[in-house]
Amino acid sequence: MTIGLLKEPEGENRVALLPESAKTLIQLQVEILVETHAGEAAFASDADYEAVGGKIALRKDALKADLILGINPPTEEEQQELQAGQVLVCLFQPLSNKELVDRFLSQKLTTFSMDNVPRTTRAQAMDVLSSMATVAGYKAVLLAASNSPRFFPMFMTAAGSIVPSKLLVLGAGVAGLQAIATARRLGAVVEAFDVRAAAEEEVKSLGAKFVKVEGAKDEASAGGYAVEQTEEYKAKQQALIQEHAKKSNIIICTAQIPGRKAPVLITKETVEAMAPGSVIVDLAASTGGNCELTENNQITHIHGVTIIGDSNLSSSMPMDASKMYGKNMVNFLKLLIDKEGNLLLNWEDDIIQNTCVTHDGAIRSERVKNILYPSETTA
Amino acid sequence: MTIGLLKEPEGENRVALLPESAKTLIQLQVEILVETHAGEAAFASDADYEAVGGKIALRKDALKADLILGINPPTEEEQQELQAGQVLVCLFQPLSNKELVDRFLSQKLTTFSMDNVPRTTRAQAMDVLSSMATVAGYKAVLLAASNSPRFFPMFMTAAGSIVPSKLLVLGAGVAGLQAIATARRLGAVVEAFDVRAAAEEEVKSLGAKFVKVEGAKDEASAGGYAVEQTEEYKAKQQALIQEHAKKSNIIICTAQIPGRKAPVLITKETVEAMAPGSVIVDLAASTGGNCELTENNQITHIHGVTIIGDSNLSSSMPMDASKMYGKNMVNFLKLLIDKEGNLLLNWEDDIIQNTCVTHDGAIRSERVKNILYPSETTA
Incomplete structure (x- = not known):
């Protein structure tokens, strides 16, 4: 052959x-x-x-x-x-x-x-999706850190102390877990959200806090992928994510549903409520993005927030x-x-x-x- | 007032x-x-x-x-x-x-x-020089990792293992030590070189290997700064650095002498001997660079090696x-x-x-x- x-x-x-x-x-x-x-x-x-x-x-x-x-x-x-x-x-x-x-x-x-x-x-x-998600989750955090005006780790210096960056990861699949691990390595304080209850243990094992919305549909039949949720759940989820996003310096978006548009988890209002200097890296950009303001393959600056839309980060680590x-x-x-x-x-x-x-x-x-x-x- | x-x-x-x-x-x-x-x-x-x-x-x-x-x-x-x-x-x-x-x-x-x-x-x-060097050393490693086609940490995956990146830090002052600490956080294998014998202990305490050239002048009177060295020492140093550089995926250059041109530690030949995909970040760029091919405020690609010349990285983390x-x-x-x-x-x-x-x-x-x-x- x-x-x-x-x-x-x-x-x-x-x-x-x-x-x-x-x-x-x-x-x-x-x-x-x-x-x-x-x-x-x-x-x-x-x-x-x-x-x-x-x-x-x-x-x-x-x-x-x-x-x-x-x-x-x-x-x-x-x-x-x-x-x-x-x-x-x-x-x-x-x-x-x-x-x-x-x-x-x-x-x-x-x-x-x-x-x-x-x-x-x-x-x-x-499983190339897992392999490439490993690369993307790692690289997303490096990009976020490189574009952030602040340190990730805490510093105690002669001139006072620097507080660690707060990072929120949306979606705790392979990319999300790798993002958590990399951000923790760099010393950030990390929270993560996922509709799948099974993700809680994995998130916690990496030293991050699990942001939990009660009442999620969790279909084991979806083969480990996330599924569409009810409107009531989505409203609760939206309120909780907004609350955590406002306190975050960095958001890494990785939530995707195979064959569908990515769920919008960060609205325009959420971005406006974030502190200037915050950074969002949206790995779901090619299917619409988890952030409403994400533009695919673009870096945008809105209200002092930098939004990086890139679903092909593995191409940037080609070796x-x-x-x-x-x-x-x-x-x-x-x-x-x-x-x-x-x-x-x-x-x-x-x-x-x-x-x-x-x-x-x-x-x-x-x-x-x-x-x-x-x-x-x-x- | x-x-x-x-x-x-x-x-x-x-x-x-x-x-x-x-x-x-x-x-x-x-x-x-x-x-x-x-x-x-x-x-x-x-x-x-x-x-x-x-x-x-x-x-x-x-x-x-x-x-x-x-x-x-x-x-x-x-x-x-x-x-x-x-x-x-x-x-x-x-x-x-x-x-x-x-x-x-x-x-x-x-x-x-x-x-x-x-x-x-x-x-x-x-001491603003120390403060800004802390920022620059941290950011240099993030830039290197973002521009590298490889992972910094080791990975053991279902599809085989990824070896960690090898990083060489030239100059173990505040920026160099911060670069070592950040690269170690990210899981790289780190070596560092400095003409000051006192640096050895600090380098080792951060989990890096000290690259030692025997016979360096070490003037305590220079107030902790590096001093000019003899020609014989420089030749030995050049040979040793070339040997270690060839095996490195990443080089972070931080060696500077106040009020003088930065010492050239990485020659054109050394760059040519490095593996394609390697990255050099040169913080000494504004005073000529530790790498002969560095151009200040430029990213250059030579023989597959990316050289980033930037002596003002603290400006990119303004908060x-x-x-x-x-x-x-x-x-x-x-x-x-x-x-x-x-x-x-x-x-x-x-x-x-x-x-x-x-x-x-x-x-x-x-x-x-x-x-x-x-x-x-x-x-």
């Missing part, structure tokens, strides 16, 4: 495989065609790939491989050139991209979207983000490669079955089928 | 007194004329100053006060308008600004430069930097104010005597006299 490793589009610094991960795959008898300069923005040169046995190729040739590997999918034009039976492994958010899924269906491509990996113990080693992404890829691709290095599609494997979006003109993932094609499901 | 508090020039976000510090001085029977918008970039409004009893004034009126207070001195044109006997308290680096000192002499101004405060225990509470500066100012000004709130110049006080650069047409500071006017000293 040949694997074509794509260079990501302009503005994306990561690469789906660093040379160290490419090496592991090559040892499994796979041939890797590396698009010229694929790893450049992640500080891996073409020579580094050649040193581990990769073949440097033009993009058009990498796109002819049996399996095409990337973070972002190829362009629409390139997708149309792909052949039935070709395998595409990347991150294309099928739940928000029905048009794309329709195209993959009609072209009979075998497509895997890594955000579709089941949240099971065995699949943890392939370790690519390293983690690549390790996840290797762990996943091992399931797709037989002992002779050929493609193996074992539909008995729940990871293969659930991560696969389209194959031979049909939808494989039940989750994608239920949400994107509900009538066909019930029919 | 009236004190005129100046708004700093464009690009400087700090202010010499925040309202909380202004309040303390007003309680000492001093009248404070606050230039319009003086605290704006540090998130303190005119209304905040008025609330503690400050009077908002035009710049020209603030410049007529008995004592003029700032971080940067007024413009050359404004200096020429000042009257004999007016007192100026700011930070003007007399050792590098003879022309300025000559002007202050001829105008018979009483000038205090806060970088001239003696390094004694009693003067610690007025806490202004708070510390202001507390230092209050502690210093208390020595200059009598019980009725009038100006008091007690030349018996070593802090007053040593911090004062010019008074009534004469140089007061022995250190400034010895370096700027050596012939007059020996005559």
Whole structure:
């Protein structure tokens, strides 16, 4: 089997495989065609790939491989050139991209979207969402600290003492927990909010205070993701968050609901009530933001509050983000490669079955089928 | 007495007194004329100053006060308008600004430069260099981490482990020690170098490794500052630093010698030998930099290495930097104010005597006299 490793589009610094991960795959008898300069923005040169046995190729040739590997999918034009039976492994958010899924269906491509990996113990080693959320949560706190006019830690100096910054984390998933841990390392006083009751223990174990709104719906069936809440709950939540936000110097927003607009937790009024010099980092920016005033990929200054909207912070730490992404890829691709290095599609494997979006003109993932094609499901 | 508090020039976000510090001085029977918008970039409004009893004034009126207070001195044109006997308290680096000192002499101004405060225990509470170095060392590490393509801390994840970043700190004064402490908080592995043998213990107490070059001159008479070294020592030092730099992901440069060009510790060859993705933050940029390739107030990318040249990082954390500066100012000004709130110049006080650069047409500071006017000293 040949694997074509794509260079990501302009503005994306990561690469789906660093040379160290490419090496592991090559040892499994796979041939890797590396698009010229694929790893450049992640500080891996073409020579580094050649040193581990990769073949440097033009993009058009990498796109002819049996399996095409990337973070972002190829362009629409390139997708149309792909052949039935070709395998595409990347991150294309099928739940928000029905048009794309329709195209993959009609072209009979075998497509895997890594955000579709089941949240099971065995699949943890392939969970790119968790890996990238780890990077984003860490980086969000660094950005907040770098943009804050105040120290995070407490200082006792000859000229008096500096009080520690107060940080509020909204959403205690992987990104939120990593943000808590990083802010605590830097000496901030941290509070965190999550609708999932299970988050309380994790938040507390990291030395942060849990902000609790009574009466949340908590569906275990959502597979560890947050679910939509009632209007009454949302009003109580809004009041409590406003109260805590006003006392915070820094807010890190990480609350997202897969396939939907992010919940608005910080209103315009909340921002106006915050102290000048406060900083909000909104990781939910690309799906509307947890803050009403967030603009995606922008830094805005409103009433003395700095709002940073960025949902792709992992791109700004391309070495370790690519390293983690690549390790996840290797762990996943091992399931797709037989002992002779050929493609193996074992539909008995729940990871293969659930991560696969389209194959031979049909939808494989039940989750994608239920949400994107509900009538066909019930029919 | 009236004190005129100046708004700093464009690009400087700090202010010499925040309202909380202004309040303390007003309680000492001093009248404070606050230039319009003086605290704006540090998130303190005119209304905040008025609330503690400050009077908002035009710049020209603030410049007529008995004592003029700032971080940067007024413009050359404004200096020429000042009257004999007016007192100026700011930070003007007399050792590098003879022309300025000559002007202050001829105008018979009483000038205090806060970088001239003696390094004694009693003067610690007025030591703005230490306060600002604390901010700069902390912020340098945040900038380095934000610009690094890698994590600082070690991570053990389901998809493998991430090794911690290796950080080298050059110069273990206040900024260097703060950089070590902050990098350690963030989980980096830290090494530090300093020509002063006394630094070894402090470096080690913060959990960092001390990089030792044998045979350094260590003059206790330099008052805790670093001194120039022999050529033989410099060659040994260069070789050792090159060796450690090559293995580092991050270098924080803080080595400075007062009144002189900063020592070059990282050559062009050293930068070329560093791994792509490495980051150098050079706090000595304004006096030439510890890295040969540093450009002041610029971020440069050379051979995959990012070099950030910034000697005024405290301006980027204006709330806490202004708070510390202001507390230092209050502690210093208390020595200059009598019980009725009038100006008091007690030349018996070593802090007053040593911090004062010019008074009534004469140089007061022995250190400034010895370096700027050596012939007059020996005559």
